[in-house]
Amino acid sequence: MNINELREHLCSEYPDLCPLFSVEFGDGSLTVAAERLYSAASDMRDLGFDRLGMVTAVDRGETFELVYRVTSREMRAGIFLKAEVPREDPHIKSLCDLWPAANWHEREVYDMFGIVFDGHPDLRRILLTDDWVGYPLRKDYEDERMIRRPDYI
Amino acid sequence: MALIDDLGKALDSSPGGSVILTSVDAIMDWSRGKSLWTMPMGTACCAMELIAASFSKFDFDRHGTIPRADPRHTDVMVVAGTITYKMAPAVQRLYDQMPDPKWVIAMGNCAVSGGIFYYDTYSVVRGVDEFLPVDVYIAGCPPRPEALQDAIFQLRKKVDSESVAPGRVRDVEYVLPLPGDPRAGDRIQALRDGGGRK
Ligand code: SF4
Numbered sequence: 001m002n003i004n005e006l007r008e009h010l011c012s013e014y015p016d017l018c019p020l021f022s023v024e025f026g027d028g029s030l031t032v033a034a035e036r037l038y039s040a041a042s043d044m045r046d047l048g049f050d051r052l053g054m055v056t057a058v059d060r061g062e063t064f065e066l067v068y069r070v071t072s073r074e075m076r077a078g079i080f081l082k083a084e085v086p087r088e089d090p091h092i093k094s095l096c097d098l099w100p101a102a103n104w105h106e107r108e109v110y111d112m113f114g115i116v117f118d119g120h121p122d123l124r125r126i127l128l129t130d131d132w133v134g135y136p137l138r139k140d141y142e143d144e145r146m147i148r149r150p151d152y153i
Numbered sequence: 154m155a156l157i158d159d160l161g162k163a164l165d166s167s168p169g170g171s172v173i174l175t176s177v178d179a180i181m182d183w184s185r186g187k188s189l190w191t192m193p194m195g196t197a198c199c200a201m202e203l204i205a206a207s208f209s210k211f212d213f214d215r216h217g218t219i220p221r222a223d224p225r226h227t228d229v230m231v232v233a234g235t236i237t238y239k240m241a242p243a244v245q246r247l248y249d250q251m252p253d254p255k256w257v258i259a260m261g262n263c264a265v266s267g268g269i270f271y272y273d274t275y276s277v278v279r280g281v282d283e284f285l286p287v288d289v290y291i292a293g294c295p296p297r298p299e300a301l302q303d304a305i306f307q308l309r310k311k312v313d314s315e316s317v318a319p320g321r322v323r324d325v326e327y328v329l330p331l332p333g334d335p336r337a338g339d340r341i342q343a344l345r346d347g348g349g350r351k
Contacts, residue, residue, distance in 0.1 A: 149273050
């Protein structure tokens with residue numbers, strides 16, 4: 001499959017992707033509903049996106065936006081897969097059985113944002129100490145060592 | 154070679170031709186100051202400048218400053234980069250493994266004060282002087298290798314002022330004020346008053 005076929009396939013499958021998908025740079029971003037993320041991701045893998053390079057999250061206030069970057073060596077293309085989960089009780093299905101690389105990346109997102117990945121084989125903190133309280137990359141995180149930036153800067 | 158040349162001159166001018174008069178302090182400080190081997194404690198971007206400093210373009214070795222990966226071989230710890238609370242015990246431990254006498258250079262804003270990570274951070278130590286006795290601070294994000302070389306020269310002057318005898322301080326004339334001068338001055342005053350760590 002080349003990149004143009006991929007584009008057609010994605011446009012029929014995910015109409016919301018079309019305006020965002022740029023073939024020149026080979027990168028697109030695909031925002032799906034959280035329930036649909038796993039099936040979209042497994043579609044991507046079957047299409048030849050064989051490498052999960054990064055999992056991260058963005059604190060959008062009411063929601064967290066999860067960002068997965070998958071790339072294909074054959075097509076030389078990459079896609080950002082995105083999904084939003086609610087801030088209260090954030091849950092999403094783990095992608096560990098699609099790409100084993102997701103294991104540590106998801107642990108890191110759990111560590112920093114407290115997003116729970118259902119079906120993850122070993123969901124523990126990875127960078128912070130086990131007794132850490134809170135999730136430090138959330139915008140509302142506070143602890144006694146943190147100094148808030150004053151307004152005048 | 155400079156050593157041999159100077160030795161020759163000294164021998165020439167001394168009566169009898171084979172006696173050198175010096176103090177133990179002078180010879181100790183001279184030998185310590187001219188071979189400040191560094192422990193490169195590079196943890197972040199500043200480490201790139203630290204590495205650049207020891208390669209051919211800047212050539213640290215000509216100042217007798219050789220980077221060694223083993224803390225037991227070194228005299229100066231160059232903390233180059235961001236130190237997190239998780240990393241701090243490891244840095245402390247490496248520092249403890251260095252033999253006395255030892256010095257610390259804080260290279261870059263992160264090591265001096267936390268730098269750009271001062272505000273809104275949960276993990277970064279606000280300056281290595283929270284847990285290590287820093288002798289020379291280098292500002293910059295990152296500082297140039299020349300700044301690191303200058304720090305070595307400043308440190309040499311500081312080494313020159315130390316004495317092997319406990320509680321004594323040698324008077325040396327600083328050409329430029331040291332970055333940490335007020336504190337160094339306090340320490341020297343404290344030593345003169347009979348206290349202090351030496
Ligand atoms: S001072 Fe700047 S260059 Fe040096 S480690 Fe910190 S952020 Fe990096």
